[in-house]
Amino acid sequence: MYYKLLKNISFFLMAFVTIAVSSCNNSGAGKGTGADSAKANVIKLGFIPLTDCASLVMAKELGYFEQEGVNVELSKEASWANIRDKVLNGELSGAHCLFSMPFSVYSGVGGKAGSTMKIAMIINNNGQAITLSNKFCDLVGNNETSKIASAVDKLNAAKQVQFAMTFPGGTHDAWLRTWLAATGVDVKKVGVKTIPPPQMVANMKVDNMDGFCVGEPWNGVAVKDGIGFTHIASQEIWKNHPEKALVLNEAFASANKDDVKKIMKAIIRASQWLDSLPNRKKAAEIISQQKYVNAPTEVTEARLMGINNVGCKFGEKKYTDDYMKFYDGGATNFPRKSYGIWFLAKYVEWGLLPTAPANYKEVADKIIMQDLYNEVIGEMKLSSPDDDMKPFKLTIENKVFDPNNVEAYIKK
DSSP states (O other): OHHHHHHHHHHHHHHHHHHHHHHHHTTTTTTOOHHHHHHHSEEEEEEOSSGGGHHHHHHHHTTHHHHHTOEEEEEEOSOHHHHHHHHHHTSSSEEEEETTHHHHHHHTSSSSTTOOEEEEEEOOBOOEEEEEEGGGTTTOOTTOGGGHHHHHHHHHTTSOOEEEESSTTSHHHHHHHHHHHHHTOOGGGSEEEEOOGGGHHHHHHTTSOSEEEEETTHHHHHHHTTSEEEEEEGGGTSTTOBOEEEEEEHHHHHHOHHHHHHHHHHHHHHHHHHTSGGGHHHHHHHHTSTTTTOSOHHHHHHHHTTEEEOOTTOOEEEOSSSSOBSOGGGTTTOOOHHHHHHHHHHHHHTTSSSSOOSOHHHHHHHHBOHHHHHHHHHHTTOOOOOOTTSOEEOSSOSSEEOTTOHHHHHHO
């Protein structure tokens, strides 16, 4: 009996020690540091199935987010409107996003005026396109803008020509409207509708549109499916234009500066990796998967490499220095305020904004986190361009944009 009593006391003492040790080990739960902290705090970033989500995807797949100490979960979203709403309400901490969306939303063109989304960095240049249906095949040539107006008039006689873009005031809306202006087509004579990128090809197949502006790989898929041809690439409208950006929820950006910097560093590392062309084959294989873009790998890879099967009767076109870029020696990622001012100027020029902003640069200052970007690249010992707020010119336009004299540009 005495032996049994000792045995029971020993058992209870061991149990007590085990509980105490466990309690001590878990006393910091939820606070952790390093890898433990990363596991505890999931950061959700959204993306749309487009080739240019590659820097976020590869930062995840190559383990760069984890190496920088952040636990990022990527969320595939159905439309840019979904991205807008989820970033604004905090369901997403940030997203792969149209560079101009925060300006469109803040100004009221594409959302509730005054709603603020923050731009941390640009994540790619170039790589979008305007695809025309095969109705245009015998009426215009590849990149032949002079015949577009007469072709539209001819097709309008049967049924109003319909074009599509992806978000009001978004980059694709801007490239489409800029192209229409350059071709002499009155935008009021055609329909312009909003359709999510992955739905473009399906809508053209059932004759819901005659042309669309979207990112890759959907222009390439339209060619592969034999329903349209790539009339003009966006870099032929504006070489090395801003396209997508890392856009953040305002409260998240304010409260989580260290995590934002880690996310940016991981994306910059992925951008550098992507700009080594031999890596793009592997990138195409990964981003083409169903969980990401869900498109034919060969189409994604070709256009990532700057090789476009144009379609129709136009053969193949190669881009040597203006294909999709993700880093470009640091020139891509620098978030220029002058670019945001350009989009605002265009909203006024096109009549999307009835009243011009009182101060264009104040809006850009509010949205673009340029100081934070410079802090990040300073820590990475990288260089930053010094060309912000300097005049520039689009490839397709005959006028120069000076961000310090917006009214003169609009009047021209």
